[in-house]
Amino acid sequence: MTTVMYPEILNTVPQDDKNCRSDDSGGEVFRNIPKNSSIFRVWRIEGLRATVVSSNNMGLFLSESAYIVYAVSAKDGALPYPGMPIKDLKDTSVVRAIHFWIGANCDSTVSGAAALRAAELDSQTSAMILTREAQGRESPRFLAYFRQRLVVENLHHESPDCTLHRVSGVAVPILTELKRVHWEHFSCRDVILVDVHSKGVVFLWLGSLSDPLHKRHAASLLESRKENNNGRVIVVEDGYEQTLSANDRELFSIVLDPSVRVVAPDRQHRVNPPSPIKLYKCSEQSGKYKVAELKSGPILRDDLTSGSVYLVDRGEAGVWGWVGRDVNARERLEAVRNARGFIKKKDYSDGVPVARTTEGHEPAEMKALLRGWEPSKMRPLTLPVSFEPDYMNERPRMAAECQLVDDGSGERTLWRVELKEGMVQVEEDKGIYYAETCYVMLYKYGQGRRCRSIVYCWEGVHSVKMDRDAALTVACRLSEETNAQLVKAAQGREPPHLLQIYDGKLKILAGRHRNSPPKKYLVRVFGSTPYTSKAVERPLRASSLDSSAVFILFSGAPIVWCGGKSTGDARQTSRRLAPRNAPLITEGKENDDFWAELGGIGAYSTETEEVGEELDKHLFQCCTENGLFVGEQILGFRQNSLIPETVWLLDAGSMIWVWIGKFSNPRTLQECVEDATVYLYTHPAGRNRNTTISVIKQGLEPATFIGLFDNWNHNLLRDYKPFEIFCTLLEDRDQSARTQTTSKATTDFDNYIKYPPAMLKSEPDNLPAGVDVRRKEMHLTYDNFIAIFKMEPAEFEKLPTWKRQRLKQAAGLF
Numbered sequence: 001m002t003t004v005m006y007p008e009i010l011n012t013v014p015q016d017d018k019n020c021r022s023d024d025s026g027g028e029v030f031r032n033i034p035k036n037s038s039i040f041r042v043w044r045i046e047g048l049r050a051t052v053v054s055s056n057n058m059g060l061f062l063s064e065s066a067y068i069v070y071a072v073s074a075k076d077g078a079l080p081y082p083g084m085p086i087k088d089l090k091d092t093s094v095v096r097a098i099h100f101w102i103g104a105n106c107d108s109t110v111s112g113a114a115a116l117r118a119a120e121l122d123s124q125t126s127a128m129i130l131t132r133e134a135q136g137r138e139s140p141r142f143l144a145y146f147r148q149r150l151v152v153e154n155l156h157h158e159s160p161d162c163t164l165h166r167v168s169g170v171a172v173p174i175l176t177e178l179k180r181v182h183w184e185h186f187s188c189r190d191v192i193l194v195d196v197h198s199k200g201v202v203f204l205w206l207g208s209l210s211d212p213l214h215k216r217h218a219a220s221l222l223e224s225r226k227e228n229n230n231g232r233v234i235v236v237e238d239g240y241e242q243t244l245s246a247n248d249r250e251l252f253s254i255v256l257d258p259s260v261r262v263v264a265p266d267r268q269h270r271v272n273p274p275s276p277i278k279l280y281k282c283s284e285q286s287g288k289y290k291v292a293e294l295k296s297g298p299i300l301r302d303d304l305t306s307g308s309v310y311l312v313d314r315g316e317a318g319v320w321g322w323v324g325r326d327v328n329a330r331e332r333l334e335a336v337r338n339a340r341g342f343i344k345k346k347d348y349s350d351g352v353p354v355a356r357t358t359e360g361h362e363p364a365e366m367k368a369l370l371r372g373w374e375p376s377k378m379r380p381l382t383l384p385v386s387f388e389p390d391y392m393n394e395r396p397r398m399a400a401e402c403q404l405v406d407d408g409s410g411e412r413t414l415w416r417v418e419l420k421e422g423m424v425q426v427e428e429d430k431g432i433y434y435a436e437t438c439y440v441m442l443y444k445y446g447q448g449r450r451c452r453s454i455v456y457c458w459e460g461v462h463s464v465k466m467d468r469d470a471a472l473t474v475a476c477r478l479s480e481e482t483n484a485q486l487v488k489a490a491q492g493r494e495p496p497h498l499l500q501i502y503d504g505k506l507k508i509l510a511g512r513h514r515n516s517p518p519k520k521y522l523v524r525v526f527g528s529t530p531y532t533s534k535a536v537e538r539p540l541r542a543s544s545l546d547s548s549a550v551f552i553l554f555s556g557a558p559i560v561w562c563g564g565k566s567t568g569d570a571r572q573t574s575r576r577l578a579p580r581n582a583p584l585i586t587e588g589k590e591n592d593d594f595w596a597e598l599g600g601i602g603a604y605s606t607e608t609e610e611v612g613e614e615l616d617k618h619l620f621q622c623c624t625e626n627g628l629f630v631g632e633q634i635l636g637f638r639q640n641s642l643i644p645e646t647v648w649l650l651d652a653g654s655m656i657w658v659w660i661g662k663f664s665n666p667r668t669l670q671e672c673v674e675d676a677t678v679y680l681y682t683h684p685a686g687r688n689r690n691t692t693i694s695v696i697k698q699g700l701e702p703a704t705f706i707g708l709f710d711n712w713n714h715n716l717l718r719d720y721k722p723f724e725i726f727c728t729l730l731e732d733r734d735q736s737a738r739t740q741t742t743s744k745a746t747t748d749f750d751n752y753i754k755y756p757p758a759m760l761k762s763e764p765d766n767l768p769a770g771v772d773v774r775r776k777e778m779h780l781t782y783d784n785f786i787a788i789f790k791m792e793p794a795e796f797e798k799l800p801t802w803k804r805q806r807l808k809q810a811a812g813l814f
Contacts, residue, residue, distance in 0.1 A: 073094065082146065333357070
């Protein structure tokens with residue numbers, strides 16, 4: 001029997017060390033496994049036995065088999081990986097994770113043995129995380145272990161003449177061998193390697209809607225194959241198969257018969273959208289296991305109690321089992337099995353990810369689903385009174401922590417934006433915003449080549465949607481024109497740098513914009529430093545006061561009122577906002593004139609100030625479909641996780657960053673903001689919808705973003721080669737020599753999903769969703785178009801309307 005390893009290892013079964021085979025109990029192989037040392041170990045299940053997989057074969061899986069992965073690392077350290085050195089972690093908090101992986105063609109005996117062996121390993125090591133992994137539905141943690149690639153092969157009794165591999169994956173390439181060489185596996189969204197072993201040729205087939213990231217992964221895999229002189233590479237585009245040279249076209253037609261060519265518009269289970277989050281409580285009653293729904297999201301940490309087992313359900317996106325510290329050992333060990341039973345009762349698909357964690361050891365990816373873990377411990381930093389941008393460029397971690405690029409003394413221009421009036425420049429920016437208005441600011445900082453810009457779009461809490469939309473449109477256009485960082489902010493969640501620009505003196509007043517403030521108004525003071533402080537208007541009455549806060553009454557003779565429980569920081573901040581000669585009075589020392597200004601003495605309560613939550617950073621591919629965020633999370637991310645072929649979303653807690661790669665599919669700034677908004681609106685933990693969103697482009701990252709990564713290298717992507725250059729090198733040709741049509745450059749022909757001619761000749765009611773009935777010909781592949789109309793799509797577009805209609809009628813496409 002042989003497997004076809006791709007790309008380095010060919011026609012060999014992984015030869016595991018016979019001395020590492022376990023007996024039928026499974027106990028021997030796990031006997032000396034360390035609990036408190038960094039380690040990465042993989043076993044393959046053969047019958048009922050577990051066999052150790054050698055380090056050079058880790059990352060290679062057979063679809064007919066099941067595997068167990070055991071990974072231990074320091075809690076605050078990097079994730080484990082194949083071949084990592086074993087290091088003692090006795091004095092460090094550790095994360096012990098067990099994964100049992102089930103191949104798509106694995107029989108129930110083997111998968112059952114994998115679950116049993118994983119439970120044995122769990123009972124011996126007391127793992128914090130136990131996960132069932134299914135082929136094609138692996139968890140972000142499992143994928144993050146394999147830093148080079150993940151390969152899934154089929155077992156072959158004889159060496160095949162030709163194989164198909166689908167290329168997928170986000171952070172790293174995933175190469176999956178398909179069952180047989182046939183068009184049934186192809187969709188417009190796929191990147192597929194057609195490997196003709198007998199001829200030493202690989203066709204790289206690119207679906208018309210394939211992800212640039214997958215193309216890049218395929219090129220990387222093929223480059224390593226090319227370095228080993230493993231044959232010739234030919235790039236084939238979806239629907240353009242007949243444009244290949246005669247010899248290549250003949251070979252491609254032999255392995256994939258063009259007469260039965262059908263390329264689906266999409267692939268089933270390509271995306272598994274999450275369902276609204278729900279919490280279930282598990283209990284045993286009269287010998288029967290009961291699962292009762294407790295609530296829909298958002299779920300709070302306090303909803304979970306130490307004496308019980310809970311299920312956190314997100315439908316096809318996965319189910320987490322949470323085990324309280326007081327739960328007995330049997331329930332703890334059976335949590336995954338019971339979660340699997342829950343999935344079957346819910347009629348979810350068999351590959352739904354299932355994981356178990358224990359109280360006090362929840363991983364970041366599970367904690368992100370719930371709210372109320374820990375209040376923020378971050379205290380504002382004391383900074384110099386003034387400093388240049390270089391100060392923060394040299395201290396990116398500090399810049400990220402306080403979210404400042406400079407001291408706010410740069411050049412600024414402010415506009416108020418309304419749908420009716422458009423952009424109106426605020427001639428004299430007095431540091432006063434109004435709650436019914438939207439503002440756009442262009443801020444410039446730095447000098448010469450280091451000159452950068454930020455465009456702020458601030459939305460008043462009582463502004464109307466039409467004005468908010470108009471302001472965002474203006475901000476996006478201005479940001480594109482100036483190559484600036486875009487920051488969308490809402491009242492109450494002002495970015496620290498925006499507050500720093502006004503030296504902590506920003507006032508937010510009620511009503512619509514006016515050129516001068518009212519003669520008398522009351523504001524509450526927030527914050528303690530120039531980058532955290534501001535003043536927000538409260539109704540002019542005694543009931544607005546609060547014993548824990550400081551207020552300023554602006555009138556002919558301004559007064560600072562300090563609540564009995566207010567802090568010294570707040571009192572100091574008020575001095576920045578109030579005139580120097582304003583008297584300071586403390587609660588209980590008010591005179592009659594003060595109460596008269598507020599309309600008389602009245603009762604007031606204590607208004608609790610929102611305490612932020614300590615949130616981990618999370619990186620995702622920025623991807624939404626049908627109003628849901630479906631981007632895959634990248635655990636253990638680093639700077640090199642930001643691959644230029646896609647758009648990334650980095651959730652930093654107080655800020656949602658969207659990073660646009662140079663070679664990603666074209667996306668407007670407004671679309672990026674919309675994607676980030678969908679992320680916030682559909683977040684399972686019910687995130688604040690007014691969280692600030694910032695959009696940046698590759699190569700223009702500010703220090704506030706750079707500081708979120710360890711050891712940022714400004715030259716990392718300097719010599720990065722785009723996919724097109726890779727193709728040139730792989731095919732050993734000049735870029736100009738490629739046999740290709742000109743239609744892509746002159747028409748939008750390739751933007752249409754392609755269907756077989758027979759399907760497009762159906763009645764309008766029977767056509768696939770998304771087909772433009774008036775332009776059915778645009779849904780043909782290029783090859784079919786040429787065969788039917790005997791001309792290029794670009795030539796067809798130039799014909800008079802009557803002639804196009806006559807040709808379409810003759811073809812049955814009218």
